[in-house]
Amino acid sequence: MAETLATNRIAERKLRDRQARRAQILRAARKIAELEGWPNVTVRRLSDEISYSQPVLYAHFGSREGILTAVAVEGFQELGLALEKARKRSKRESAVESVAEAYLEFAASSPALYEVMFSLGLSVPFGAPDTPPELRFGFSQLLELFEGRDAKAEVLAELFWASLHGIAELTRTKRFPRSRQKERVRVVVELFTRS
Amino acid sequence: MAETLATNRIAERKLRDRQARRAQILRAARKIAELEGWPNVTVRRLSDEISYSQPVLYAHFGSREGILTAVAVEGFQELGLALEKARKRSKRESAVESVAEAYLEFAASSPALYEVMFSLGLSVPFGAPDTPPELRFGFSQLLELFEGRDAKAEVLAELFWASLHGIAELTRTKRFPRSRQKERVRVVVELFTRS
DNA sequence: ATAGAAAATCTAGCAACGCTATAATGGATG
DNA sequence: CATCCATTATAGCGTTGCTAGATTTTCTAT
Numbered sequence A, B: 001m002a003e004t005l006a007t008n009r010i011a012e013r014k015l016r017d018r019q020a021r022r023a024q025i026l027r028a029a030r031k032i033a034e035l036e037g038w039p040n041v042t043v044r045r046l047s048d049e050i051s052y053s054q055p056v057l058y059a060h061f062g063s064r065e066g067i068l069t070a071v072a073v074e075g076f077q078e079l080g081l082a083l084e085k086a087r088k089r090s091k092r093e094s095a096v097e098s099v100a101e102a103y104l105e106f107a108a109s110s111p112a113l114y115e116v117m118f119s120l121g122l123s124v125p126f127g128a129p130d131t132p133p134e135l136r137f138g139f140s141q142l143l144e145l146f147e148g149r150d151a152k153a154e155v156l157a158e159l160f161w162a163s164l165h166g167i168a169e170l171t172r173t174k175r176f177p178r179s180r181q182k183e184r185v186r187v188v189v190e191l192f193t194r195s
Numbered sequence C: 001a002t003a004g005a006a007a008a009t010c011t012a013g014c015a016a017c018g019c020t021a022t023a024a025t026g027g028a029t030g
Numbered sequence D: 001c002a003t004c005c006a007t008t009a010t011a012g013c014g015t016t017g018c019t020a021g022a023t024t025t026t027c028t029a030t
Helices: A004-036 A043-049 A054-061 A064-089 A092-109 A111-118 A133-146 A153-172 A178-193 B004-036 B043-050 B054-061 B064-089 B092-109 B111-118 B133-146 B153-172 B178-193
Strands: none
Touching (some): A004 A043, A004 A054, A043 A064, A064 A092, A064 A111, A092 A133, A133 A153, A153 B178, A178 B153, A178 B178, B043 B054, B043 B064, B064 B111, B092 B111, B111 B153
16 A cells, blocks of 8 residues: 555556547547548547547547537637737737637638537537636637727627627638638728727 | 320329428428427438338438428528518618518527528538529628618628628527627627618 | 339338447556 | 456447338329
8 A cells, every 4th residue: 555656657647548548539530520521520430540449439528429529629729829819919909800810710720620619519508607718718808809998898799709700600601702701801800990 | 195184284283292292391390400409300200200201201302411401491581581571671771770680580580490501511502603592582682781882782791691690600509698689789780880 | 994104102221320238358456 | 476446349229311122003005
């Protein structure tokens, strides 16, 4: 029983292995989704990809939906960071434009990731008390853009988000031609800076 | 061979039967989707619902996706009509508001229908030359709101659509609380009328 | 009216899916 | 080294979208 030292080492190594494999699974899922679409991200396919049997995946995530949800959370994290970077790098008056560009760039460069965050059926509500902090973080970046500048900053941030999401989604699903994208950004920025 | 008369009657009846059954299938699909979600709209379930075997559905629509696409087209038709009605019933200066309300009302009252139109993976592009007229019709209603009032009416209409779609989608997927919806409409209308 | 052609419909089954009970295997502990 | 316990694999269940082939029904033509 005096070997709590070695025992800890072993436990740590096991934990690292677990996390490494978890990351491996998520990486494989994202790669397949981005290249071949989410329907091709099957549990069997993933278990092939990581050279483990299917039950291992269920030990990690409980269900296929659990895997997609984990990827979505990663996505929200990354989106939040991208928006934060864009906002902090720019001057006060051009912040809205920078953030808009960063948002649409994110959605355009990782369409499958964006899809799993918003378009697939999984339930990742925001208002609930158990909302992961990664999700709040992204929206807080939008909120800060209007904080103080207007009485109804929250509604403005929501609408700004809705506009960007609408553009991203209608572009991703081929409803908007990609050609006029720059002009769309210009006008939406105009709308949200003149208020 | 002189009976082209009776032959025509028979052909007509068969056509009517076909269309009636087609409508029956779509009605069943929409009902199940609205009550239990699209994953529960299986081909077997539908074949049960209309008391025909599965291959009959494939004779009509070719695939499950074909059924969903047909429902989506119905949805675009109905959305277009709703927007047209809203626009024509209102005065010039309140048209934007009426259309915005009609759009969000449509999305909120038939969430599954709205979902299949926009959120599910099916490919119903707009720009393509084979785009069904039902799809163009809906957007033309939005376009007319800004026609003539601004040089870049098309971009404005696209952004108005994107904003409404973003609100509808973020509300449907529980990202927005339904409580502030009225205020959102007020502000979005403000944004798009002051330009 | 009835036999034969054609159209419509059903039965039965395949491959692939998400998921899980159970068996086999491996590493840590005394 | 023996024994446990955690980890991993095998194998299978029920359901899915879809389809080939058998079967029945409907129309046509004598």
